[in-house]
Amino acid sequence: MRAAINIASRVLRGLLCAMPVLIVYQAIPSLIPWAYEAASLAGLDVGSVAAAFAALIFVSVAAGGTPIGYAASAARSILILYLAASPDAISLTLQGVEIEVDAAPLLMIAAASALADLARTMLNAVERYALKEEGEGGAR
Amino acid sequence: MKPAAALTIITLFLSSTFTILCALIVLSAAAVSVEAGLTGFDVAGSKVVLRFTVAVSNGGFLEIKSFAVRMRAYRWDGLQLAEGEGRLQPIRCGARETLNLTLTLDSKDLVGAPLTQLITVRYEVAVDYAGLINVAAAGNSTIAVGGAGS
Numbered sequence: 153m154r155a156a157i158n159i160a161s162r163v164l165r166g167l168l169c170a171m172p173v174l175i176v177y178q179a180i181p182s183l184i185p186w187a188y189e190a191a192s193l194a195g196l197d198v199g200s201v202a203a204a205f206a207a208l209i210f211v212s213v214a215a216g217g218t219p220i221g222y223a224a225s226a227a228r229s230i231l232i233l234y235l236a237a238s239p240d241a242i243s244l245t246l247q248g249v250e251i252e253v254d255a256a257p258l259l260m261i262a263a264a265s266a267l268a269d270l271a272r273t274m275l276n277a278v279e280r281y282a283l284k285e286e287g288e289g290g291a292r
Numbered sequence: 293m294k295p296a297a298a299l300t301i302i303t304l305f306l307s308s309t310f311t312i313l314c315a316l317i318v319l320s321a322a323a324v325s326v327e328a329g330l331t332g333f334d335v336a337g338s339k340v341v342l343r344f345t346v347a348v349s350n351g352g353f354l355e356i357k358s359f360a361v362r363m364r365a366y367r368w369d370g371l372q373l374a375e376g377e378g379r380l381q382p383i384r385c386g387a388r389e390t391l392n393l394t395l396t397l398d399s400k401d402l403v404g405a406p407l408t409q410l411i412t413v414r415y416e417v418a419v420d421y422a423g424l425i426n427v428a429a430a431g432n433s434t435i436a437v438g439g440a441g442s
Contacts, residue, residue, distance in 0.1 A: 183322040249431035257424050258313055265306035272299035279296065 166214030170206040177202040190245040194238030204231065222277040229273065232266035235259075317425060320352030326417075328361075330435060338400055342435070344376075344393040348383055354422035356383040365395045366412045373397050373411070411435045 177199070180187045193201045208228040215221035242253035328346040335341075344363065350356050358381035365374045374395040383389050395413070402411075412434050419427040 180318065183318060247431075249429050252428045254426040254428070255424065256426075258310065258317075261306055261310045261313070265303055265310055268299050268303045268306060272296055272303060275296045275299065 162214045162216070166210040169213045170210040173202055173206045173209060186244075186246050188244075192243055194235050201231075201235070217280070219277075219281075222273055225273045226270055229266040229270035232262055233270075236263035236266070313424065316354065317421070320354040321421065321425075323351030324356070324421075325349045325351070328415075335399075338398055340397045340399055340402075342395045342397065344395070346378070346391040346393065347388060348380060348391070349388045350383045350385055353385050354424075355385060357381060357420040357423055358418075359383060359389075359391075359420075360418045361391060361393065362416045363393055363395060364414045365397060366414060367401060368411070371401070373401050 188198050191198050205228065208224045208231065211224035212221050212228060215224065236259040242255065244251050326346065326348050328344065330342060331345045332343045333340060334343070342365070346361055348356065348359050358379060360377065360379045362377040363375070364372055367373055374397050376393045376395050378391045378393050380389045380391050397411070412432050414432050415430065417427075417429045419429075421427060
Protein backbone atom coordinates (compact mmCIF):
# COMPACT_ATOMS: atom_id res chain seq x y z
CA MET A 153 0.00 0.00 0.00
CA ARG A 154 2.76 2.37 1.01
CA ALA A 155 4.75 1.48 -2.12
CA ALA A 156 1.70 2.14 -4.33
CA ILE A 157 1.16 5.56 -2.72
CA ASN A 158 4.85 6.34 -3.16
CA ILE A 159 4.74 5.41 -6.86
CA ALA A 160 1.53 7.41 -7.40
CA SER A 161 3.08 10.40 -5.66
CA ARG A 162 6.20 10.21 -7.83
CA VAL A 163 4.15 9.90 -11.02
CA LEU A 164 1.98 12.87 -10.06
CA ARG A 165 5.03 14.99 -9.19
CA GLY A 166 6.58 14.05 -12.54
CA LEU A 167 3.40 15.03 -14.39
CA LEU A 168 3.21 18.30 -12.47
CA CYS A 169 6.74 19.21 -13.52
CA ALA A 170 6.44 18.04 -17.14
CA MET A 171 3.02 19.55 -17.88
CA PRO A 172 4.18 23.23 -18.00
CA VAL A 173 6.43 22.40 -20.96
CA LEU A 174 3.50 20.93 -22.89
CA ILE A 175 1.17 23.75 -21.81
CA VAL A 176 3.64 26.41 -22.99
CA TYR A 177 4.17 24.51 -26.26
CA GLN A 178 0.40 24.45 -26.82
CA ALA A 179 -0.12 28.07 -25.69
CA ILE A 180 2.53 29.80 -27.82
CA PRO A 181 0.54 29.55 -31.13
CA SER A 182 -2.33 31.46 -29.50
CA LEU A 183 0.07 34.39 -28.92
CA ILE A 184 2.12 34.04 -32.10
CA PRO A 185 -0.02 32.15 -34.64
CA TRP A 186 2.85 31.39 -37.02
CA ALA A 187 5.29 30.36 -34.28
CA TYR A 188 5.73 26.75 -35.33
CA GLU A 189 5.22 27.08 -39.06
CA ALA A 190 8.23 25.24 -40.48
CA ALA A 191 10.16 26.11 -37.33
CA SER A 192 13.13 24.20 -36.06
CA LEU A 193 15.37 24.30 -33.02
CA ALA A 194 18.97 23.53 -33.96
CA GLY A 195 17.67 21.61 -36.95
CA LEU A 196 15.22 19.61 -34.82
CA ASP A 197 11.43 19.74 -34.97
CA VAL A 198 10.03 21.96 -32.17
CA GLY A 199 7.34 19.41 -31.26
CA SER A 200 9.92 16.63 -30.89
CA VAL A 201 12.13 18.83 -28.70
CA ALA A 202 9.16 19.76 -26.49
CA ALA A 203 8.11 16.10 -26.21
CA ALA A 204 11.69 15.04 -25.39
CA PHE A 205 11.95 17.73 -22.71
CA ALA A 206 8.63 16.78 -21.17
CA ALA A 207 9.58 13.08 -21.14
CA LEU A 208 13.01 13.75 -19.60
CA ILE A 209 11.55 16.05 -16.95
CA PHE A 210 8.89 13.46 -16.14
CA VAL A 211 11.42 10.63 -15.78
CA SER A 212 13.96 12.73 -13.84
CA VAL A 213 11.30 13.78 -11.31
CA ALA A 214 9.33 10.52 -11.12
CA ALA A 215 12.48 8.41 -10.88
CA GLY A 216 14.41 10.99 -8.82
CA GLY A 217 17.18 9.51 -6.69
CA THR A 218 17.52 6.41 -8.88
CA PRO A 219 20.13 5.85 -11.63
CA ILE A 220 17.38 6.32 -14.27
CA GLY A 221 16.43 9.65 -12.69
CA TYR A 222 20.04 10.84 -12.66
CA ALA A 223 20.51 9.73 -16.27
CA ALA A 224 17.33 11.57 -17.37
CA SER A 225 18.42 14.69 -15.51
CA ALA A 226 21.86 14.58 -17.13
CA ALA A 227 20.28 13.96 -20.56
CA ARG A 228 18.03 17.00 -20.09
CA SER A 229 21.03 19.21 -19.30
CA ILE A 230 22.96 17.82 -22.27
CA LEU A 231 19.98 18.50 -24.58
CA ILE A 232 19.86 22.13 -23.37
CA LEU A 233 23.63 22.48 -23.89
CA TYR A 234 23.30 21.02 -27.41
CA LEU A 235 20.51 23.48 -28.30
CA ALA A 236 22.44 26.41 -26.82
CA ALA A 237 25.67 25.47 -28.60
CA SER A 238 24.03 25.08 -31.99
CA PRO A 239 24.93 28.06 -34.24
CA ASP A 240 21.53 28.33 -35.97
CA ALA A 241 19.52 27.83 -32.82
CA ILE A 242 16.09 28.90 -33.99
CA SER A 243 15.07 29.10 -37.62
CA LEU A 244 11.78 29.07 -39.43
CA THR A 245 10.36 29.72 -42.85
CA LEU A 246 7.11 31.57 -43.09
CA GLN A 247 5.45 32.05 -46.48
CA GLY A 248 8.83 32.15 -48.20
CA VAL A 249 10.44 34.39 -45.57
CA GLU A 250 13.47 32.83 -43.92
CA ILE A 251 13.76 33.87 -40.28
CA GLU A 252 16.81 33.28 -38.09
CA VAL A 253 16.67 34.09 -34.40
CA ASP A 254 19.91 34.71 -32.54
CA ALA A 255 19.22 34.67 -28.83
CA ALA A 256 22.82 34.42 -27.62
CA PRO A 257 22.40 36.22 -24.24
CA LEU A 258 19.38 34.10 -23.36
CA LEU A 259 21.05 30.89 -24.51
CA MET A 260 24.12 31.67 -22.42
CA ILE A 261 21.91 31.84 -19.32
CA ALA A 262 20.28 28.54 -20.31
CA ALA A 263 23.68 26.94 -20.94
CA ALA A 264 25.06 28.15 -17.60
CA SER A 265 21.97 26.82 -15.84
CA ALA A 266 22.29 23.46 -17.64
CA LEU A 267 25.98 23.22 -16.74
CA ALA A 268 25.30 23.93 -13.06
CA ASP A 269 22.45 21.40 -13.11
CA LEU A 270 24.65 18.79 -14.77
CA ALA A 271 27.38 19.33 -12.16
CA ARG A 272 24.81 19.07 -9.36
CA THR A 273 23.36 15.86 -10.81
CA MET A 274 26.80 14.30 -11.15
CA LEU A 275 27.78 15.37 -7.63
CA ASN A 276 24.58 13.92 -6.18
CA ALA A 277 25.02 10.67 -8.12
CA VAL A 278 28.64 10.35 -6.98
CA GLU A 279 27.67 11.12 -3.37
CA ARG A 280 24.84 8.62 -3.51
CA TYR A 281 26.50 5.71 -5.26
CA ALA A 282 30.28 5.97 -5.50
CA LEU A 283 30.87 7.32 -1.98
CA LYS A 284 28.26 4.96 -0.55
CA GLU A 285 30.02 1.97 -2.11
CA GLU A 286 33.33 3.28 -0.82
CA GLY A 287 31.81 3.60 2.68
CA GLU A 288 30.42 0.09 2.48
CA GLY A 289 33.82 -1.19 1.36
CA GLY A 290 35.47 0.56 4.30
CA ALA A 291 32.97 -0.97 6.69
CA ARG A 292 33.80 -4.40 5.41
CA MET B 293 27.25 25.13 2.51
CA LYS B 294 27.59 21.89 0.57
CA PRO B 295 28.63 22.19 -3.09
CA ALA B 296 25.44 20.42 -4.21
CA ALA B 297 23.30 22.93 -2.31
CA ALA B 298 25.21 25.86 -3.81
CA LEU B 299 24.77 24.39 -7.29
CA THR B 300 21.04 23.91 -6.65
CA ILE B 301 20.69 27.59 -5.73
CA ILE B 302 22.69 28.67 -8.82
CA THR B 303 20.60 26.40 -11.07
CA LEU B 304 17.32 27.68 -9.63
CA PHE B 305 18.41 31.30 -9.99
CA LEU B 306 19.61 30.89 -13.59
CA SER B 307 16.68 28.76 -14.76
CA SER B 308 14.10 31.12 -13.23
CA THR B 309 15.89 34.12 -14.80
CA PHE B 310 15.79 32.34 -18.18
CA THR B 311 12.11 31.43 -17.81
CA ILE B 312 11.09 34.95 -16.77
CA LEU B 313 13.05 36.55 -19.63
CA CYS B 314 11.60 34.11 -22.17
CA ALA B 315 8.05 34.78 -20.95
CA LEU B 316 8.62 38.56 -21.08
CA ILE B 317 10.01 38.37 -24.61
CA VAL B 318 7.26 36.09 -25.96
CA LEU B 319 4.48 38.22 -24.43
CA SER B 320 6.07 41.46 -25.60
CA ALA B 321 7.05 40.28 -29.10
CA ALA B 322 3.48 39.13 -29.74
CA ALA B 323 2.47 42.81 -29.73
CA VAL B 324 5.00 43.90 -32.37
CA SER B 325 3.81 44.22 -35.93
CA VAL B 326 5.53 45.10 -39.19
CA GLU B 327 3.67 46.22 -42.30
CA ALA B 328 5.47 46.83 -45.56
CA GLY B 329 4.44 47.48 -49.10
CA LEU B 330 4.89 49.34 -52.34
CA THR B 331 3.13 52.68 -51.89
CA GLY B 332 3.66 54.14 -55.31
CA PHE B 333 6.00 54.95 -58.17
CA ASP B 334 7.19 57.98 -60.13
CA VAL B 335 8.49 58.13 -63.64
CA ALA B 336 11.03 60.86 -64.33
CA GLY B 337 12.58 60.65 -67.75
CA SER B 338 14.16 57.25 -68.05
CA LYS B 339 14.10 56.72 -64.29
CA VAL B 340 11.42 54.77 -62.47
CA VAL B 341 11.31 55.39 -58.73
CA LEU B 342 9.58 52.74 -56.64
CA ARG B 343 8.46 53.97 -53.22
CA PHE B 344 8.13 51.54 -50.33
CA THR B 345 6.89 52.17 -46.80
CA VAL B 346 7.72 49.99 -43.83
CA ALA B 347 5.72 50.63 -40.64
CA VAL B 348 6.76 49.10 -37.32
CA SER B 349 4.43 49.16 -34.30
CA ASN B 350 5.93 48.27 -30.96
CA GLY B 351 2.97 47.44 -28.75
CA GLY B 352 5.09 45.38 -26.38
CA PHE B 353 6.84 46.50 -23.24
CA LEU B 354 10.40 46.02 -24.47
CA GLU B 355 12.22 48.49 -26.70
CA ILE B 356 13.28 47.64 -30.23
CA LYS B 357 16.87 48.87 -30.22
CA SER B 358 17.24 48.89 -33.96
CA PHE B 359 15.30 47.91 -37.05
CA ALA B 360 17.18 47.83 -40.34
CA VAL B 361 15.87 47.04 -43.81
CA ARG B 362 17.80 46.51 -47.00
CA MET B 363 16.07 46.08 -50.36
CA ARG B 364 17.55 45.02 -53.65
CA ALA B 365 15.74 44.94 -56.97
CA TYR B 366 16.67 42.25 -59.47
CA ARG B 367 15.80 41.91 -63.11
CA TRP B 368 14.22 38.73 -64.48
CA ASP B 369 17.66 37.46 -65.48
CA GLY B 370 19.12 38.03 -62.00
CA LEU B 371 20.92 41.32 -62.68
CA GLN B 372 20.81 43.67 -59.69
CA LEU B 373 19.21 46.96 -60.69
CA ALA B 374 18.98 49.00 -57.49
CA GLU B 375 19.58 48.89 -53.78
CA GLY B 376 18.18 50.85 -50.87
CA GLU B 377 18.39 50.64 -47.12
CA GLY B 378 17.02 52.32 -44.06
CA ARG B 379 17.21 52.09 -40.29
CA LEU B 380 14.97 52.98 -37.38
CA GLN B 381 16.40 53.22 -33.87
CA PRO B 382 15.18 52.99 -31.25
CA ILE B 383 11.46 52.19 -31.40
CA ARG B 384 10.12 52.80 -27.93
CA CYS B 385 7.25 50.94 -26.31
CA GLY B 386 3.90 51.98 -27.74
CA ALA B 387 5.49 53.83 -30.68
CA ARG B 388 4.76 53.42 -34.37
CA GLU B 389 7.55 54.41 -36.72
CA THR B 390 7.58 54.45 -40.50
CA LEU B 391 10.46 54.14 -42.86
CA ASN B 392 10.34 55.28 -46.47
CA LEU B 393 12.57 53.55 -48.96
CA THR B 394 13.04 54.19 -52.65
CA LEU B 395 14.50 52.07 -55.38
CA THR B 396 15.44 53.90 -58.54
CA LEU B 397 15.44 51.85 -61.70
CA ASP B 398 16.51 52.82 -65.18
CA SER B 399 13.79 51.99 -67.68
CA LYS B 400 16.52 51.10 -70.20
CA ASP B 401 17.34 48.12 -68.00
CA LEU B 402 13.76 46.94 -68.34
CA VAL B 403 13.71 46.93 -72.11
CA GLY B 404 12.87 43.50 -73.35
CA ALA B 405 11.03 42.40 -70.26
CA PRO B 406 8.48 39.82 -71.37
CA LEU B 407 4.87 40.63 -70.53
CA THR B 408 4.76 37.86 -67.99
CA GLN B 409 8.10 38.69 -66.37
CA LEU B 410 8.55 40.47 -63.09
CA ILE B 411 11.05 42.45 -61.03
CA THR B 412 12.06 40.66 -57.88
CA VAL B 413 12.70 42.65 -54.73
CA ARG B 414 14.87 40.85 -52.18
CA TYR B 415 14.49 42.29 -48.70
CA GLU B 416 16.55 41.66 -45.58
CA VAL B 417 15.40 42.80 -42.18
CA ALA B 418 17.49 42.82 -39.01
CA VAL B 419 15.88 43.55 -35.65
CA ASP B 420 17.65 43.94 -32.31
CA TYR B 421 14.95 43.32 -29.74
CA ALA B 422 15.83 44.77 -26.33
CA GLY B 423 19.45 43.67 -26.79
CA LEU B 424 18.39 40.12 -25.97
CA ILE B 425 17.35 38.74 -29.33
CA ASN B 426 18.47 39.46 -32.87
CA VAL B 427 16.06 38.45 -35.58
CA ALA B 428 17.13 38.31 -39.21
CA ALA B 429 14.49 37.80 -41.87
CA ALA B 430 14.95 37.59 -45.62
CA GLY B 431 12.53 37.03 -48.44
CA ASN B 432 11.55 37.87 -51.95
CA SER B 433 8.64 39.85 -53.29
CA THR B 434 7.70 40.26 -56.91
CA ILE B 435 6.41 43.28 -58.78
CA ALA B 436 4.74 42.99 -62.15
CA VAL B 437 6.04 45.52 -64.64
CA GLY B 438 3.73 44.50 -67.41
CA GLY B 439 6.32 44.45 -70.15
CA ALA B 440 7.77 47.86 -69.36
CA GLY B 441 9.91 49.24 -72.12
CA SER B 442 8.67 46.83 -74.71
